[in-house]
């Protein structure tokens with residue numbers, strides 16, 4: 001990214017914005033909402049993988065295993081290099097592979113929705129339909145292990161604790177706008 005003569009920001013190459021964070025943090029809702037507000041296209045890596053493999057994420061995990069899901073996820077992420085100016089909501093485990101973090105930084109900026117397990121549980125309306133969340137103890141352990149990975153990946157961090165989707169959208173939109181990214 002460089003500054004243009006008139007002081008505005010000129011994006012060179014890929015200028016995607018990636019939203020990362022734990023399950024239920026609100027990544028998909030935020031990327032969709034900002035997309036409508038700022039007329040930017042939105043894609044979701046979980047939906048891209050489902051379209052590629054022709055089945056739901058939970059079916060992929062059950063029938064093909066997590067490795068197959070992660071391979072498809074990395075492939076779909078890398079393919080975004082051919083597109084421009086996307087708002088990308090990522091699967092909660094995108095930071096599990098350091099290659100994915102490298103790809104995101106090559107293609108744009110990473111926004112981390114930072115919260116606690118309580119924020120995910122508050123937002124996920126039907127936890128029984130989210131087998132990937134597992135028991136609260138399991139989810140808490142995964143979040144503890146992943147937190148440093150999210151922090152390392154983050155260019156911008158938004159604290160989502162006890163905030164509504166609207167508050168998070170306003171705050172993130174403001175942070176991205178003032179940096180010339182939206």
Ligand SMILES: Nc1ncnc2c1ncn2[C@@H]1O[C@H](COP(=O)(O)OP(=O)(O)OP(=O)(O)O)[C@@H](O)[C@H]1O
Nearest residue numbers: 022023024025026027028029030092123124125165
């Ligand atoms: N406008 C809304 N009002 C209330 N609840 C909502 C709204 N939008 C989404 N939710 C609920 O909040 C949960 C988390 O939102 P969202 O799907 O955006 O998070 P995510 O970080 O993308 O989660 P995932 O890990 O499932 O990809 C969803 O399970 C959904 O049921």
Ligand SMILES: O=C(O)C1=C[C@@H](O)[C@@H](O)[C@H](O)C1
Nearest residue numbers: 023046057090091092093132
């Ligand atoms: O946190 C995770 O590991 C996952 C989160 C979902 O978005 C999906 O990408 C999948 O269920 C794995």
Ligand SMILES: [Mg+2]
Nearest residue numbers: 027028089090
């Ligand atoms: Mg999502």
